[in-house]
Amino acid sequence: MxxxxxxxxxxxxxxxxxxxxxxxxxxxxxxxxxxxxxxxxxxxxxxxxxxxxxxxxxxxxxxxxxxxxxxxxxxxxxxxxxxxxxxxxxxxxxxxxxxxxxxxxxxxxxxxxxxxxxxxxxxxxxxxxxxxxxxxxxxxxxxxxxxxxxxxxxxxxxxxxxxxxxxxxxxxxxxxxxxxxxxxxxxxxxxxGILELPYRSGTGIVQPFYFNVKQCTNIMAITALLICVLQLYVVTSRTNKTVFEQSINFADVTDKEVVSKSFVLSGGSAPLKVHAFSDVDNSWANVGLSLVNENTNEVIYASKDIEKYSGYEDGESWSEGSQSEDFNLCGIPAGNYHFLISAEKEGGAKDPFKTGYRPANADFSIVKNDAGNFFLKNDKDQTISTYNETEALANDIMQRTGLPNSIKTKGKLDSILLNMPQEYGYPENYDKNPSVDITATWLPVSFWNFGIVLVCLIIFTVVIHWMKRTFETGKWNNSSNSPYADN
Structure with missing residues (x-):
């Protein structure tokens, strides 16, 4: 043209x-x-x-x-x-x-x-x-x-x-x-096919909001409904019960861990509450637990100190600490589990029978306390027998081991028993606070995370409606007929 x-x-x-x-x-x-x-x-x-x-x-x-x-x-x-x-x-x-x-x-x-x-x-x-x-x-x-x-x-x-x-x-x-x-x-x-456009400022007269608020609200509502249904399923699909209970002797876990029996957790993810009790008195104890998922080999570790101290000072008695402690392992999913347990207490948990007198080929050990009494521990049933006289103990040793009942044998046994090292305070000190009791309870499903998610959804919905209103208010700023004129 x-x-x-x-x-x-x-x-x-x-x-x-x-x-x-x-x-x-x-x-x-x-x-x-x-x-x-x-x-x-x-x-x-x-x-x-x-x-x-x-x-x-x-x-x-x-x-x-x-x-x-x-x-x-x-x-x-x-x-x-x-x-x-x-x-x-x-x-x-x-x-x-x-x-x-x-x-x-x-x-x-x-x-x-x-x-x-x-x-x-x-x-x-x-x-x-x-x-x-x-x-x-x-x-x-x-x-x-x-x-x-x-x-x-x-x-x-x-x-x-x-x-x-x-x-x-x-x-x-x-x-x-x-x-x-x-x-x-x-x-x-x-x-x-141009690269640069005029700088944009303010809100255009027909500029759309950044996303569809109605669709976003519907998505939030559907999400909240699905979360509620899922939470209802989680709550109704499981029972709350004690899944593990065991008393652990400190002597059995010295420098090693004990593998507990397996237990099953069924239903939705929930906290596993652990209660630990030890008869501490002006002392402390510590228990370490590793929860092992037998299906995935994942391990969750926790450690807890138990301590209680009391005394009398300036005419008043005082006490602090407790003989029991509770803690939660959170968000544990369903599956087969067992514990690896370690524990220790103040002063250690040495078994005196492990260093006591043990005759050749015998299935028992003997210790002597500072009062002159003797104690024999049977390895098979862990029973402990008490003897006040060396003669009765010597006769029992010969009978249990098949040694000849002769003057020479008795004399030798008497010499050994009389010269044995003494375990001072046994059995009182040895029996004091010998174990820690552990109980694990599968708690009710927590509504905390559920509540947080719902609150976040509600806050997000309120925020986007506020953003949309602010956006629309800006769009009508230059209008003499704004529907937001009274704001």
């Missing part, structure tokens, strides 16, 4: 498509030329600031190929500007891109007048709230115009519903109606 400027003789042939025009602005001398006339009409300011598209450039929007046929910068008041790009497809249909503060709207003309009321308008069965009525003038322009370019005062009246808008443009007796939608910056860049 060639249009030669009658003033500077520049051939304005930027367009690759042909359509009928009434006026054009020369790209060289910027004169507004009426087709068929040679007289100078008006020099028009060239659109420069924040203009990113050029007359004649091509882009594909919503599957249709468009050419930019003109650019008009509109002015409201003394310092409010926005840019309008007129588009035309190969079939001759018109569309428009409007950009303000970096926000883009794609508009198409409609051939019907929508119904207007005081604060809203109706189109296609949908209500649009009145946003603003804006008087404006043409500040700068370039390109080709199918009608005369109006430089007088024009009036825009805009109505908004979410990401859609309808508008009425009135200039003199001429009235045009448009319907538009938000279009993203990414779509503009892709359509026209």
């Amino acid at each position: 060639d249009h030669i400027c009658p003033l500077c003789r520049t051939n304005n042939n930027e367009m690759a498509i042909d359509f009928a025009i009434e006026e054009f602005i020369c790209s060289h001398c910027h004169n507004l030329i009426t087709l068929g006339q040679s007289a100078q009409k008006k020099i028009v300011k060239k659109p420069v600031e924040n203009v990113v598209l050029e007359v004649g450039c091509k882009g594909i929007l919503h599957g249709t190929e468009y050419w930019v046929i003109n650019i008009v910068i509109k002015k409201y008041g003394s310092n409010t500007f926005w840019r309008e790009y007129s588009l035309k497809d190969r079939a001759g249909n018109n569309a428009y891109l409007s950009e303000s503060d970096g926000h883009w709207v794609f508009l198409r003309p409609v051939d019907f007048a929508f119904k207007e009321f005081k604060y809203y308008a109706e189109a296609d069965g949908k209500k649009y709230r009145w946003y603003e009525t804006t008087p404006c003038t043409v500040h700068a322009a370039a390109g080709f115009f199918e009608d005369k370019l109006p430089f007088g005062l024009a009036t825009y009246k805009e109505y908004v519903n979410g990401t859609e808008m309808i508008s009425r443009e009135e200039y003199g007796k001429s009235v045009q109606f448009f319907k538009g939608n938000h279009i993203s910056r990414a779509e503009i860049k892709k359509a026209f």
